[in-house]
Amino acid sequence: MANVLRIKRRTSGAVGAPTSLENAELAFNEVDDILYYGEGTAGAGGTGTALAIAGPGAFTTLTSNQTISGNKTFTGTLSVQAPSDNGHATTKLYVDNAVANVATSFTAAGDSGTVTISSGTDTLTIAGGTGLTSIAAATDTVTINLDNTAVTAASYGAAGSVATFTVDAQGRLTAAANSAISITASQISDRSTNLVTGLTGTANEITVSNSGVGAVTLSLPANVTISNNLTVTGDLTVQGNTTTLNTATLVVEDKNVVLANVASPDDTTADGAGLTILGASNKTWNWVDATDSWTSSEHINLASEKVFKINGTTVLSGTNLDNVTVDGGTF
Numbered sequence: 001m002a003n004v005l006r007i008k009r010r011t012s013g014a015v016g017a018p019t020s021l022e023n024a025e026l027a028f029n030e031v032d033d034i035l036y037y038g039e040g041t042a043g044a045g046g047t048g049t050a051l052a053i054a055g056p057g058a059f060t061t062l063t064s065n066q067t068i069s070g071n072k073t074f075t076g077t078l079s080v081q082a083p084s085d086n087g088h089a090t091t092k093l094y095v096d097n098a099v100a101n102v103a104t105s106f107t108a109a110g111d112s113g114t115v116t117i118s119s120g121t122d123t124l125t126i127a128g129g130t131g132l133t134s135i136a137a138a139t140d141t142v143t144i145n146l147d148n149t150a151v152t153a154a155s156y157g158a159a160g161s162v163a164t165f166t167v168d169a170q171g172r173l174t175a176a177a178n179s180a181i182s183i184t185a186s187q188i189s190d191r192s193t194n195l196v197t198g199l200t201g202t203a204n205e206i207t208v209s210n211s212g213v214g215a216v217t218l219s220l221p222a223n224v225t226i227s228n229n230l231t232v233t234g235d236l237t238v239q240g241n242t243t244t245l246n247t248a249t250l251v252v253e254d255k256n257v258v259l260a261n262v263a264s265p266d267d268t269t270a271d272g273a274g275l276t277i278l279g280a281s282n283k284t285w286n287w288v289d290a291t292d293s294w295t296s297s298e299h300i301n302l303a304s305e306k307v308f309k310i311n312g313t314t315v316l317s318g319t320n321l322d323n324v325t326v327d328g329g330t331f
Contacts, residue, residue: 017050
């Protein structure tokens with residue numbers, strides 16, 4: 001007949017390890033289905049330890065339902081059957097609760113107006129407005145660009161010109177150009193004070209006037225008086241009707257004085273040309289075309305020892321009348 005080995009056991013009462021278990025002694029608690037092993041020499045109540053070494057109460061089972069408390073850490077790969085209910089997987093329950101709180105639509109607002117976007121159905125479009133262009137090129141990125149206008153990139157305005165611009169309602173430059181500075185004198189107020197400050201003319205000598213923006217004109221007056229000497233190194237042309245010389249002595253370097261200088265001279269244009277000396281009556285020495293002769297209005301008095309010649313021959317002196325032919329005779 002076979003021998004039957006039995007170990008300590010508890011069939012009812014408290015769960016957990018026995019209070020007394022000797023070294024290498026086994027005990028099974030049927031209340032929580034755990035097998036204990038005694039380690040040490042003084043039993044579970046002493047320095048020894050009752051170790052749970054087997055039983056569904058100490059280890060997980062392969063098939064039956066079992067509640068496991070406390071945190072568990074798995075270092076390998078854990079394969080779990082796909083959950084079909086919230087109670088099958090804590091992760092699924094957490095995710096389901098989180099997703100349930102996520103809105104399925106949202107509202108986008110602009111400077112004016114709003115629009116509702118449904119998740120997974122609608123597309124939010126960021127469109128460029130006036131002067132703007134939007135480009136969705138990179139992942140999760142929409143770039144807003146400022147459109148070019150018709151204005152050429154350059155520097156405008158200079159010392160002699162002013163920059164002109166055209167601005168649209170959005171404040172953009174739609175046209176740009178250079179315009180030459182041209183301001184009439186009537187557009188400047190108080191220009192005589194601002195532009196001619198410190199410059200004054202002299203009566204009958206020099207005139208100062210403002211002839212435009214930033215310009216001062218120096219000119220001769222209609223009647224000019226020169227208080228000191230005037231030296232003309234070039235030609236002097238006088239185009240008036242009368243030339244008056246108020247001098248005590250007139251010195252002319254030229255050997256010949258030309259009178260009646262016209263474009264087409266003849267005896268008619270020379271008629272009356274000569275000299276006139278003012279006195280009680282005018283004293284004249286003129287060319288007379290009618291007589292084809294020089295004509296003097298006064299006596300001619302030769303100095304002593306001077307003679308009167310015709311064709312190089314003396315015909316009259318202070319003492320003689322020579323070679324004079326009267327009625328065909330000479331005496």
